[in-house]
Amino acid sequence: MRVLVGLGVVATLLCTTPLAAQTTAVPLAEPAPIAELVKAVDIPYEDFTLKNGLRVIVHTDRKAPIVAVSVWYHIGSKDEPAGKTGFAHLFEHLMFYGSENNDGVFFKKLDSIGATQLNGTTWFDRTNYFENVPTPALELALFVESDRMGYLLGAVTQEKLDAQRGVVQNEKRQGDNAPLGLTQYATLKALFPEGHPYRHSTIGSMADLDAASMDDVRSWFRANYGPNNAVVVLAGDIDAAAARPLMERYFGAIPRGPEVKRIPAPVPRWTTTRSETLNDTIPTPRLSRTWTLPGQTDAQSTLADIALTVLAGGASSRLYNDLVRDRKLAVSVNGGAQAYEKVGWGSINVTLAPGADPAAVEALLDAAVSTFLREGPTEDELARVASRAVAGTIRGLEAVGGFGGKAATLAEGALYAGDPGFFKTDLARYAEATPAAVRDAAREWLARGDYRQTVMPGARPAAEESALRAATTAAPAAAPIARVARMPEPAVTGLPVLAAPVIERATLANGMKVALATRDAVPTVRILASFEGGRASDDPARPGLATMAAALMDEGAGGRSATAIAEARERLGASMGAGVGQDRIAVSLDALKPNLDASMALFADMTRRPEFPAAETERVRGQILTGIARELTTPASIAGRLLPAELYGASHPYGLPTTGTVDSVKAIGVAELRAWHARWVRPDNGEFFVVGDITMAELKPLLERHFGDWQPPATPRGLAAVPVASIATSPKIIFVDRPGSPQSYIRGGVLLPLSGRDDPIALQAANSVLGGLTSSRLNTNIRETKNWAYGVGSIVTDPSGQLSLQIVAPVQSDRTGDALAAMIADVAALGSGSRPLTDAERAEAIDGSIRSLPGSFESGNALLGALAKNAVLGRPDDYHARLTDRLQALTTAELNESAKLLSTDHFTWVVVGEAKTVLPQLEKLGLPVEVRTLQ
Structure with missing residues (x-):
C-alpha cells in the first residue's frame, strides 16, 4: 500500500509494545514509484x-x-x-x-x-x-x-x-x-x-x-x-x-575568443591487472580497485556506477554486508563511479579492520566481483540505487547556487552535453536500468584491466616540494598591458530584508512540542528530534559513550536488523541519523514527501526503539576504535582532540573527546548504551523542529501516529550540567611530532568570559574583521601577503555554555614560527587597540552580515538549524529578522570594546608538524613549549 501524505489514506498502525516484547517489525508502506519521483525533478529555464x-x-x-x-x-x-x-x-x-x-x-x-x-x-x-x-x-x-x-x-x-x-x-x-x-x-x-x-x-x-x-x-x-x-x-x-x-x-562588448584546441582523451582499455603497494600514516591497510570508464554522457558510465554502488556504495551494499557486518574484516567500504567529460573511473575502497589479512580480503573482493559479473544485480538493488540518486538530486535542487544546486546542474549539462536539462537524461538512466543492462555494462568495464592499490601503515614518502620555497622568482618583469576603461562600477543600494519565517507550533498528546516552518521549494520534509544533553550526556568516566550510543540507534531497531533499516532507508530515498552536539542530542530525518509516512515509521523505530544488538555493538566499537586511531594520525583531528581538553579541562563536557579514548570505548557495555538512551532520548526531554513541504494540519497527525503514545521510562531523565571553566593565565604551545609533514597544522584558542546566551553580536562582528571573513586581517596577512598558507580563519564558538575564540592555520612547515608570531601580533594589535578596528572594517563586517542573511537561510537545513539553535539559546522566532536593526546600531567603538576580549595573552596553541623542522622555530618565540606523544 502506497501512502500519499495529506490525501487521507490511513497507514498501518505502528506497534507500540515495549522493546522486550517486540520481535517482529511492522511492515512499512510501499515507497512511491521511482518514475513518479523522476517526474518531480525539474528546473525550468x-x-x-x-x-x-x-x-x-x-x-x-x-x-x-x-x-x-x-x-x-x-x-x-x-x-x-x-x-x-x-x-x-x-x-x-x-x-x-x-x-x-x-x-x-x-x-x-x-x-x-x-x-x-x-x-x-x-x-x-x-x-x-x-x-x-x-x-x-x-x-x-x-x-x-x-x-x-x-x-x-x-x-x-x-x-x-x-x-x-x-x-x-x-x-x-x-x-x-x-x-x-x-x-x-x-x-x-x-x-x-x-x-x-x-x-x-x-x-x-x-x-x-x-x-x-x-x-x-x-x-x-x-x-x-x-x-x-x-x-x-x-x-x-x-x-x-x-x-x-x-x-x-x-x-556584450567582450570580444569573441579563439576556438579552444582540445587534446584527444580516449578511454584507455587495459586488459591486465596492475598492482602497487604504498605506505602512509594510517592505522590499518586500505585496499582500492579502480577501473577506467566512459565519460559522463555515455549511458555505460551510469550503468557502471549502478554496478559499483550495488557492490560497495553504502550501508546495504554487498561488500559492506559481507566484509563489515558479517565477517568484520573491514571497518568501511565505499564504491561508485566518477564521470568526467571524456572519461571516467570507478572504484571500490576497503579500509581493513585491525588484524585483517589483506590477501584474504582481496580474495573475497575477487569473489564478490566475480559473482556480480556472473549474476548481475537484483531488481530491489536497482530500485534502491535509483531512489538514492533521485532523492539526492531533489535535495540538491533546493539551492539555487553554490557547489551544487540548480545553477551548477544547468551549467554542467550545457557545458558537457550541450543540454542544460541533461540531468533528466541521467536520472532516467538510473530509473530505467535493468539487471541485464547493468550486468552487461559491468562485464564490459569491470571484468578486466583493474588497478589494485594497497596502502599499508608505515612511513609515508616525502611529498614533492617546491624548489623556490619562498614565493618569489627571479623572472624578469613582463611588459605591462594597458588597461581598458569601462562604464562606472554599479552602486549597490538598499539592504535586503530577511522576513521572519512563519513558525507554527503544536503539542503532541505526550507533551512533546513541535515547531514547523513550511518551505515548499522541493518536495522534502526535514525533521529534527532534539533532546537536551549534548556533550553533557557523556560520562566523563566513559568518554565516547554518547557518540557510540547515537551511532547505534539505526543499527537495529523496532524489530528490524541494521541491514533491513539500511535497505528500507534507501528504498524510501530517506536520510536519517543521530549525533551528539555540544548542547543537544539530534536525531534527524530528511524524507521525500511522498514517502514521508513510511520514512517517519522508520525514524520512530530508530528514535524510540533502538535495540543495541550485541553483534552490531561490537562492529561499531571496532569502527570507532579504528576511527580514533585514524584521528591520531590526522593533523586536524590531533589538534581537535587536544585543544578543547586544554581549554575546558579533560573532564568538562566540552573538553571530552567526542569519540572517546581507546580504553573507554573498549569498556562500554550494551547495558550502558541502553541506560544512556533511556536517560536522555525520551519524550520528556525532547522537542521536534520541522522544515519542509508540509502544513501543520498534515504534520501533526503523522507525528501523533508515530510518537504521540511515546511515554518516558520510569528511570529519571538526565539533567545537563555545563560548568564554567577557569581561563588560563598564561600562554603555551603544545607540539605533536608528525614526521614528513610538509605543513604544520596550527590550532589555538582561549576561553572567553561569555556564554552563548549572552548573544555577543558585537564580538562576532569584531571577529569577522580578525579572521571570520575571507578578507579578514589574519587571512590577508598569512595567505595573501605572506603566502604561507592556503587559508587562515578564526571563530567565536557558539554553545549555550562558555564560549571560546579559536584560530586555525595550516602553514608551510618552514614558516611555522613566523606564522605563529604574525598571528599573535595580529590578534594583539586588535585586542590591545594598537591597531583598532576602523569605520571601513566595521561597515564591511556589518553590511556583509546583513546582506548575507537572505542567502544564509535559503536552504531548509539552515532554517532548521536556526530553529533548533534559537531554542537552545532562548531566542525568539524572529531573532534573525531583528538582527538587521541590531547590527546597524553597532558602532565602531562598541566593536573595538568587544575586541578587547580577543587577546593571545592566555592562548593555548596546538602545533602538529615535523619536529626537526618546526621545534627550533617554536623555541625562538619565547613561549613555553610542551612536546606531547599521543597514545
Missing part, C-alpha cells in the same frame, strides 16, 4: 546566446531575494599542455585578485555586499566561479564577473603571480599532508598512459608551478577565457526578460 558566443541560462526561483551567478569556463586541467600541470588551477586563483576595473581582492568586494556560497573551483574539465548575491547587488556581481572575463590582463602582475603560486603550493601541501593524500597521484598514473590529459592531478606538480611565467598567464587567458568558451547561469530572483539587457550591458 530559458536561454539565449550573445553575439560573442556567450551562452546565458536563466532559471527563476523567487523564494528568497538572491540570485546565483555561476560562470563556467570549458577549460580545466585536462587541457593543460605538457610541462604546464596545475596551470588551470593557478589561473583560477589569479582571477580572484583584480581585473582592470576592479583592481582589488575579489572576495573583499563580494564579502561587503553579503555574497554567500562564494568561491571558484577547477577540475579536469572546467573552471567555475560562483556567488549568491542579494538581488540589489546583482549588477555589481555581473560587472566584476564580466571585468575579469574580458578585462583581466592589465591588472595581472608578476607580484600577484608569485603570491598565488605560493598560495596554490600551500593548498597542494595541505592536501598532500592528509593521510592517503599522496595516493591520488599513483592512481592517475596507473589509469592513464603517458601523455594522456587525465594522467596528472588538477593541483599539478611543484616543478611546473615553479615554472609558470607571465607569458604563460597571458597565453592561457587569451586562448581559453573567451565568452564563446563559457556558460553563465543566473538562478533565483531574476527572469530572462530582466537578465538579457543586463547580460548585454556587462558582457
Whole structure:
C-alpha cells in the first residue's frame, strides 16, 4: 500500500509494545514509484546566446531575494599542455585578485555586499566561479564577473603571480599532508598512459608551478577565457526578460575568443591487472580497485556506477554486508563511479579492520566481483540505487547556487552535453536500468584491466616540494598591458530584508512540542528530534559513550536488523541519523514527501526503539576504535582532540573527546548504551523542529501516529550540567611530532568570559574583521601577503555554555614560527587597540552580515538549524529578522570594546608538524613549549 501524505489514506498502525516484547517489525508502506519521483525533478529555464558566443541560462526561483551567478569556463586541467600541470588551477586563483576595473581582492568586494556560497573551483574539465548575491547587488556581481572575463590582463602582475603560486603550493601541501593524500597521484598514473590529459592531478606538480611565467598567464587567458568558451547561469530572483539587457550591458562588448584546441582523451582499455603497494600514516591497510570508464554522457558510465554502488556504495551494499557486518574484516567500504567529460573511473575502497589479512580480503573482493559479473544485480538493488540518486538530486535542487544546486546542474549539462536539462537524461538512466543492462555494462568495464592499490601503515614518502620555497622568482618583469576603461562600477543600494519565517507550533498528546516552518521549494520534509544533553550526556568516566550510543540507534531497531533499516532507508530515498552536539542530542530525518509516512515509521523505530544488538555493538566499537586511531594520525583531528581538553579541562563536557579514548570505548557495555538512551532520548526531554513541504494540519497527525503514545521510562531523565571553566593565565604551545609533514597544522584558542546566551553580536562582528571573513586581517596577512598558507580563519564558538575564540592555520612547515608570531601580533594589535578596528572594517563586517542573511537561510537545513539553535539559546522566532536593526546600531567603538576580549595573552596553541623542522622555530618565540606523544 502506497501512502500519499495529506490525501487521507490511513497507514498501518505502528506497534507500540515495549522493546522486550517486540520481535517482529511492522511492515512499512510501499515507497512511491521511482518514475513518479523522476517526474518531480525539474528546473525550468530559458536561454539565449550573445553575439560573442556567450551562452546565458536563466532559471527563476523567487523564494528568497538572491540570485546565483555561476560562470563556467570549458577549460580545466585536462587541457593543460605538457610541462604546464596545475596551470588551470593557478589561473583560477589569479582571477580572484583584480581585473582592470576592479583592481582589488575579489572576495573583499563580494564579502561587503553579503555574497554567500562564494568561491571558484577547477577540475579536469572546467573552471567555475560562483556567488549568491542579494538581488540589489546583482549588477555589481555581473560587472566584476564580466571585468575579469574580458578585462583581466592589465591588472595581472608578476607580484600577484608569485603570491598565488605560493598560495596554490600551500593548498597542494595541505592536501598532500592528509593521510592517503599522496595516493591520488599513483592512481592517475596507473589509469592513464603517458601523455594522456587525465594522467596528472588538477593541483599539478611543484616543478611546473615553479615554472609558470607571465607569458604563460597571458597565453592561457587569451586562448581559453573567451565568452564563446563559457556558460553563465543566473538562478533565483531574476527572469530572462530582466537578465538579457543586463547580460548585454556587462558582457556584450567582450570580444569573441579563439576556438579552444582540445587534446584527444580516449578511454584507455587495459586488459591486465596492475598492482602497487604504498605506505602512509594510517592505522590499518586500505585496499582500492579502480577501473577506467566512459565519460559522463555515455549511458555505460551510469550503468557502471549502478554496478559499483550495488557492490560497495553504502550501508546495504554487498561488500559492506559481507566484509563489515558479517565477517568484520573491514571497518568501511565505499564504491561508485566518477564521470568526467571524456572519461571516467570507478572504484571500490576497503579500509581493513585491525588484524585483517589483506590477501584474504582481496580474495573475497575477487569473489564478490566475480559473482556480480556472473549474476548481475537484483531488481530491489536497482530500485534502491535509483531512489538514492533521485532523492539526492531533489535535495540538491533546493539551492539555487553554490557547489551544487540548480545553477551548477544547468551549467554542467550545457557545458558537457550541450543540454542544460541533461540531468533528466541521467536520472532516467538510473530509473530505467535493468539487471541485464547493468550486468552487461559491468562485464564490459569491470571484468578486466583493474588497478589494485594497497596502502599499508608505515612511513609515508616525502611529498614533492617546491624548489623556490619562498614565493618569489627571479623572472624578469613582463611588459605591462594597458588597461581598458569601462562604464562606472554599479552602486549597490538598499539592504535586503530577511522576513521572519512563519513558525507554527503544536503539542503532541505526550507533551512533546513541535515547531514547523513550511518551505515548499522541493518536495522534502526535514525533521529534527532534539533532546537536551549534548556533550553533557557523556560520562566523563566513559568518554565516547554518547557518540557510540547515537551511532547505534539505526543499527537495529523496532524489530528490524541494521541491514533491513539500511535497505528500507534507501528504498524510501530517506536520510536519517543521530549525533551528539555540544548542547543537544539530534536525531534527524530528511524524507521525500511522498514517502514521508513510511520514512517517519522508520525514524520512530530508530528514535524510540533502538535495540543495541550485541553483534552490531561490537562492529561499531571496532569502527570507532579504528576511527580514533585514524584521528591520531590526522593533523586536524590531533589538534581537535587536544585543544578543547586544554581549554575546558579533560573532564568538562566540552573538553571530552567526542569519540572517546581507546580504553573507554573498549569498556562500554550494551547495558550502558541502553541506560544512556533511556536517560536522555525520551519524550520528556525532547522537542521536534520541522522544515519542509508540509502544513501543520498534515504534520501533526503523522507525528501523533508515530510518537504521540511515546511515554518516558520510569528511570529519571538526565539533567545537563555545563560548568564554567577557569581561563588560563598564561600562554603555551603544545607540539605533536608528525614526521614528513610538509605543513604544520596550527590550532589555538582561549576561553572567553561569555556564554552563548549572552548573544555577543558585537564580538562576532569584531571577529569577522580578525579572521571570520575571507578578507579578514589574519587571512590577508598569512595567505595573501605572506603566502604561507592556503587559508587562515578564526571563530567565536557558539554553545549555550562558555564560549571560546579559536584560530586555525595550516602553514608551510618552514614558516611555522613566523606564522605563529604574525598571528599573535595580529590578534594583539586588535585586542590591545594598537591597531583598532576602523569605520571601513566595521561597515564591511556589518553590511556583509546583513546582506548575507537572505542567502544564509535559503536552504531548509539552515532554517532548521536556526530553529533548533534559537531554542537552545532562548531566542525568539524572529531573532534573525531583528538582527538587521541590531547590527546597524553597532558602532565602531562598541566593536573595538568587544575586541578587547580577543587577546593571545592566555592562548593555548596546538602545533602538529615535523619536529626537526618546526621545534627550533617554536623555541625562538619565547613561549613555553610542551612536546606531547599521543597514545
